[in-house]
Amino acid sequence: MTRTVRTTILEVVAVLVIGVVVAALGNALSPRGLSWTRNYAPARMPVTSQPVPTPAEIATALPTPTQEPDTDTEADTETLEPVEEVEEVERPAPEPPAHNPVAQGIIDQGFGVADFDMVHALYHDPLYEAGGYVFVDARNDQHYREGHIPGAHQLDYYYVERYIEPVLEAGQFAEIIVVYCSGGNCEDSEFAAMELATQGASLGIVPGNIHVYLGGINEWKAQGQPVERGARGSGDIVEPSNG
Amino acid sequence: MIVARLVLGGMFIYMGTLKIMDPVEFLKQIREYHLAPQGMPLLLNAIAIAMPWVEVVCGLFLLAGVALRGAAALLLGLMLVFTYAVAARAVEIYRQGELAFCAIAFDCGCGTGVVNICGKLVENTLLTLLCVLVLISCSRRLCLRGDLFPRA
Numbered sequence: 481m482t483r484t485v486r487t488t489i490l491e492v493v494a495v496l497v498i499g500v501v502v503a504a505l506g507n508a509l510s511p512r513g514l515s516w517t518r519n520y521a522p523a524r525m526p527v528t529s530q531p532v533p534t535p536a537e538i539a540t541a542l543p544t545p546t547q548e549p550d551t552d553t554e555a556d557t558e559t560l561e562p563v564e565e566v567e568e569v570e571r572p573a574p575e576p577p578a579h580n581p582v583a584q585g586i587i588d589q590g591f592g593v594a595d596f597d598m599v600h601a602l603y604h605d606p607l608y609e610a611g612g613y614v615f616v617d618a619r620n621d622q623h624y625r626e627g628h629i630p631g632a633h634q635l636d637y638y639y640v641e642r643y644i645e646p647v648l649e650a651g652q653f654a655e656i657i658v659v660y661c662s663g664g665n666c667e668d669s670e671f672a673a674m675e676l677a678t679q680g681a682s683l684g685i686v687p688g689n690i691h692v693y694l695g696g697i698n699e700w701k702a703q704g705q706p707v708e709r710g711a712r713g714s715g716d717i718v719e720p721s722n723g
Numbered sequence: 724m725i726v727a728r729l730v731l732g733g734m735f736i737y738m739g740t741l742k743i744m745d746p747v748e749f750l751k752q753i754r755e756y757h758l759a760p761q762g763m764p765l766l767l768n769a770i771a772i773a774m775p776w777v778e779v780v781c782g783l784f785l786l787a788g789v790a791l792r793g794a795a796a797l798l799l800g801l802m803l804v805f806t807y808a809v810a811a812r813a814v815e816i817y818r819q820g821e822l823a824f825c826a827i828a829f830d831c832g833c834g835t836g837v838v839n840i841c842g843k844l845v846e847n848t849l850l851t852l853l854c855v856l857v858l859i860s861c862s863r864r865l866c867l868r869g870d871l872f873p874r875a
Contacts, residue, residue: 484792487872488858491793492800494871495784499777499797506743507772514746514772519764521754620747638747 520638521667522674524585582670583694590687591673594658596703599693602656603629603705614654616647617697618661618672627707629660629700630717637672644679651676652683656691663696724862727853732785734850735798738833739778746771752832756808774801785857788866792858799854805833806847813840 507513514520583593594602602613608631615632617624624634633647651657657676661669669692677687701707704720742749750771759767777797784794809831817824825841833843863869 487870488792488796491790491871492796493793495781495790495793495797496777499780500773502780503773503776506776507746510743510746512744512746514750514768516768516772517765518768520750520768521761521764523761638750 514638520671522671524589524674586670586673586692586694589674591670591677592688592691594691594693596693596695596699598691599629599658599660599695599700600703600705602658607655611650611653612655614647614650614657616651616657616659616672616676618659618668619697623662623697625710627701627709627718628697628712630706630708631712632660632708633712635659635672635676637668637675640672640675644675647676648680648683648685651680651685655689657685657689658691658693660693660696660700663694663698666696669693669696724857724860725865727856727860728785728788728791731795731798731850731853731857732782735778735782736786737782738835739775739782741835742775742832743779746775749775749832752830755832756812758808777801788863789868790871791860791863791866791869793871795854795857799851799858802847802851802854805831806844806851809840809843809847813844 507516586593599615602608603615605613607613608615615629616635617628617632618635618637619628620636620638621634624636628634633643633650635643635647659669659673659676661667661672673687673690673692676685676690697707706717706719708714709716709718750767753770754767758770778801781794781798784790785798812829812831813824813827816822816827816829825839827840828837829840830837831843
């Protein structure tokens, strides 16, 4: 091996080592730094537990807005506000996710798949304001602040430890948790659902209560629905334009 | 040679910085290339964390005239690997759909968003040639320390 080749190889190694050291320092100091060891794309783990109820089954099982709340359970009366008589919200059943491998993969893990009709119905149900349903936005800060489903919690999957506590706190009392991201090929909602199920298991959050909204925020906006900008509860609601 | 160093150095500092600013997006993009087996998150994460910084360091070395051959050889290696990966992914898309090859566009993970594949391949080829030029050049004008390990 000529001296030139040898010295070039040594230089490559030296530059690479310097680059990796700088990378380690930069990654450690950066607020956007990644974990070296975390598996950001966990494999799906099919479950053999009870089948997840379909959105239609959920709709028929839930009390209608005109029913009196169950007074036997103290916890329910503490968290639910008196329900006024409102027009019954129709909860149409979506088409089963036939030939949709993404949806089937989600179902195989014990989660549910939500479509726009189900999400829309839950959003307008009085139980949503009462905390019976929880929406979780699995996108990063920038996208979340640009617009999210009003009242949705943020759970940036890639920095989950910063966001999960309030989501678990809200989710442990929720009957249904809907997780979404941008929609389309976005997998973050599925990963966030898996993380919720794992970390929320001790709090009673089970996969059967978690539904992944595959259409995501893009479909929500395309359907002309309002979005909330900024932080959760900011009140900066952008209504769809009429006409 | 100085122009080649400036162009290469500037390009890699720019592209590396874009990736450093959004490491999650870069991680998602390189996952698409299946550069690391599913059960080896450490390797995938190491690539996502280290590669952008290595690009910036190499770019700075080229601009400053430090370890020119080492920086150029390292960038040449990166260019060959990712040009192959981008081309392979484009071929995969081409075989699945009805698009003409040069009509294919996707986010290559280069930090510049969605790019046209033919334009990207031309750009990568030019950058590869510049890497080769710096690698084989003996010029050490305007260099702080062109050779880390003296040859003579």
